[in-house]
Amino acid sequence: HFFAIVDEVDSILIDEARTPLIISGPSSGEANRWFVEFAKIAKTLEAGEDYEVDEKKRTIGVLEPGIEKVEDYLGIDNLYESANTPLISFLNNSIKALALFKRDTDYVVMNDEVMIVDEHTGRILVGRRYNEGIHQAIEAKEGVPVKAENQTLATVTLQNYFRLYDKLAGMTGTAETEAAEFMSTYKLGVVPIPTNKPMIRKDQPDLVYKNEPAKFAQVVEDIARRHETGQPVLVGTVSVEKSEYLSRLLAKKGIKHEVLNAKNHAREAEIVARAGRLGAVTVATNMAGRGTDIMLGGNAEFLAVQELKAKGLDPVETPDEYEAAWDAVYTAQRDTVAEEATKVVEAGGLYVLGTERHESRRIDNQLRGRSGRQGDPGESRFYLSLTDDLMRLFQSGAAEAILARTNFPDDVAIESTMVSRAIKSAQSQVEARNAEIRKNVLKYDDVLNRQREAIYADRRHMLEGDDLSGRVEHFIEDAISAVIDDHTGSGHTESWDFDALWTELKTLYPVSVTIDEVVAESGNKGRVTPEILKREILSDAKIAYAAREEKLGTPAMRELERRVVLQVLDRRWRDHLYEMDYLKDGIGLRAMAQRDPLIEYQREGYQMFQAMMGQIKEESVGFLYNLDVEVRQQGEGQVESEVQAKGLQAPAVEAQKLQYTAPGEGGDVEVRNDRGQVQQAATSKLRQAASGAAPAPATEAPRGAFGQRTDGAAASTPAPQNRADRRAAGKKK
Template sequence: KKDKDYVVIKGEVLIVDEHTGRILAGRRYNEGIHQAIEAKEGVEVKAENQTLATVTLQNFFRLYSKLAGMTGTAETEAAEFMATYKLGVIPIPTNKPMIRIDQPDLIYKNEEVKFNMVVEDIVERHAKGQPVLIGTTSVEKSEYLSVLLAKRGVRHEVLNAKNNAREAAIIAMAGRFGSITVATNMAGRGTDIMLGGNAEFLTVDSLNSKGLSPEENPEEYEAAWAQEFERIKQEVAVEAEKVLSVGGLYVLGTERHESRRIDNQLRGRSGRQGDVGESRFYLSLTDDLMRLFNSGAASALMNRASVPDDTAIESKVVSRAIASAQSQVEGRNAEIRKNVLKYDDVLNRQREAIYGDRRHILEGDDIQGRVVTFLEDTIKYLANTAMESKEDTDAILQGLWTELKAIYPISIEIDEVLAEAGSRSKLTASFLASEIISDAKIQYARRTESLGEEAMRELERRVVLSVIDRKWRDHLYEMDYLKEGIGLRAMAQRDPLVEYQREGFVMFQQMMGSIREEAVTYLFNVEVKLDQSPVEQIKPQTNLTYSAPGAPAEDAKPVLNQAPVNRAAARKQEQANRKAAGKQEKGSSFFKD
């Protein structure tokens, strides 16, 4: 909903955080929802973003070896902190006794009457100079209340997602004598409303009005700062006493939030450090929270008592109904977070494997041995798959050779392999794979010789990293698509989470195989251009660029001419080396299956 879930500023749809009331910069709804909103609002429709990396906040925090935090409202969520992070919550006594008066909630029959009563209360408080902070649940409600106050001639400030840039100025003035501030949720703003005003901010404002700034005339600004700050600090102290004499800061909530923590954050703006203060919430039976949960008790009480529309009720029954409603919503939201975490734990194990591999590459580890393992695993997989087929041996081998030619410039012929095996009936998958692997290693050695050792090692790093990133990005999309419909498995008496784990593992294995095959294919077929200046020839350093086959001609250069190699002799030597060494030691796999 506009001005609740999102705002439109300068032709752009921006999402609003429901807890803090701030704009979530860079965030966009997925699955076409953001584009639909842009079309509805008549602004430019931008292409959908593709997820490059994703992690839940819980798993992100778990990356740290030590966790700790401090907040004024953690006690209501102590059970979840223990279940998720194994962290206990310890209440710390206040520095000074809290003497704020928290008035009981006032409940009205409908929202219109409620807001009229809110305005009357504000006007009454304003008349005696008491500063008032009004908390609303959305941009829309804050603007609606602003219009009502303007009609009554009450000067006020509005702090919401649309004018977030003025937050510091508005908060600095919110505790001054006679100030009225309408704000969306105050949670997470890290601001302290000082009674009488913020002396530092007022000093900066005063010096700016005199034409002094730290950028244009820093020496004069610094010289005038101390005297001006002392003067304003004395004025603020006098004004703070006036504010305390009329009851301190009055916090007025126009609606209960789904979470008690957010309500406590709002209330906590008043009565800080032992100051006097007061808070009260105005509710109606048509508020979102009351409408969705437990509004029946309050409604029945009003009807039995024949309460007029403009009369509020204060009742323990209603207070319990509100507390129950908030508890239900918090429980539901906690269960949602718990369920999301279970699914992300599946993806988290895959994420750790992929990011661990990327880290090794980025840190400059030599991956030549791992690339050779890629080559061996790819050929073994293709050979085993081919030999499992029930087709004619000649047809199987022809199909296999077609696949291999797309991966590397195979030089061994089918007849040579059959001759080595002795006959078609004696040809096994393991023998076939070993013959092809020997040929592939010869070709890889030739590729390395043509490009140069250093250039080949750099090419391996770049290609493998690029393929991992691209395949992981596609895998995230596929896993997200899988999760969307996995809940339907419950209709077949299957646990959706177990099904997600099983199918996610299969998809991960397929992605790993695809990474190995595609990396090897690129390393053999990518066109490389070597740039080496005379100065660089002195140093053992080579710069290279590469482009995929089919790229523009100016960006690609044919592979350097390769010297002829006696294939039969090289193959015989390879086999001799393997026999002499006994069973070949398998290299450590880059990707753990």
């Protein structure tokens, strides 16, 4: 990461900074049926009576009457019993989906899918899903197929991602108001650059009305007046729902217009190309804000392409005819556009009409900035109401006071410095709140970021093929020392359970030294110390590892080390991300005990990271000693090791799209692709080959936690995979 130049830098580094980047994969299992069940329950509950909603903080709280209704519906005595704990999450998510997430505002439903709409750009975020069960709750609410929750494989905030670059720069038209945050978070200064041509756009003062219907009635009247004079109008709305509402009002008035929102994003280029034409009316969400270039008179190049398309000419299907006709058609369109642009300039240029203030002043300024580009004339104005979301959520007291004092008719605009101050104050409140959230997100992600850097550095060395033999030697020392410390940590030598110690060591590696030999080496049992135990057992473990390497061959052993450690590290890191997320969700409650949640998160996060590293070492050692490995010769001098192990996935030999063979739930071999999906044809072929080679299918040998065979003297029950699991199993006993 050397240098990055970011376009619309305030959108990416400020607005989007609250959203973490998550690489996720399909989790095992299907979507839980409780999502659909609780979607039905949520619809029977009454807001204010059964649950309360805080739209400002985007939280909900279930009240006692609501809890009683849910318990009656489910036929249980106590929803908050430990056995019913998972149901609380389903209940909270179903109420959030109903009360906080609005269709055609936060998301749209298309082709039986719930698709998220970006609050800043108004565009559909293809492939993105809400996490923590919210997306499934919305799917259940809307009656579309509920998909299983994805598992987080990797996560990073945009703030920490871009801070990886040695040098960072960007461009935007709206950065000065956020100069302090750019400096504090990214160490970036803001330099204003003068415009190429003087800006002559007229920014008119806001018009504020008592309520929303009155505001939209006046908006329609203003659009009609401008439309009659031929002035093109771009109307900005805050959501898909509001854009469709205004579209219906314009249709009633008989005003021809285009609607640009997340539902018809496929026509975006065409709508924008015509938005600057004489008399054009375009109703849009934030999609027509940042980065959109509306040319007065229209876009000649796009209009020429459309004309040729209408004539049946295509640059791919009929390239020669297309090329021959292009010059004449483009010249004609260019002349038409130039003539029309002159008339549009005479009419006053593009008129931008905002129907509501956004949470951020920068988004308002971006909408205004669609007009008066490159020295063109233009005009902008915002129509507001005292019941708009911004005022309702952040200045409800001021709005009510103004409404109580004034007796203006609905169709008369309220002109008051108090109103203007209230609007500015509301936007400042939202911006301050969002800045605080970003600051908080960064503080918590910095804790995970240090862990991420350590893990990814290790992972990079493994992927680049570094020799891991030295590291594995340390793994063996640490894993065996930890097991010995666990069994000899307290009490006198006489009280140590040597049999339990040896049983646990045998799950890690094939122990050949006996208890009696260690005692004999010490003189008597009373003289045995943890240091003597470690010395003797580590010596035995190293001999066993050398014997295994001699059996497999050095190249095969190095490949086995790389694959095993990499897969164990990846699996444990995924689990760690989930646990850290869970820790962060509840860490705020520590403040009630007069503790700093951030300090607690740092402390416990470090402890969890250390525990994870211990698990990685122990599991890696167990697998390296016990996995069944087949070494195949591929021509002279070439050796390839293939890991064929129970509990460890490995790539198949064939050089196709990534596939691997793995045991299915019943113990049969299955061939899977890189997404983990079973490849039926390849699986059948493999099973047929296996059945043809032997008269009867062999019974799967029982295996231990690390793939070791347990048929024989070993215990029939596989051992837990690490000490944390073993302790948990011990407590259950």
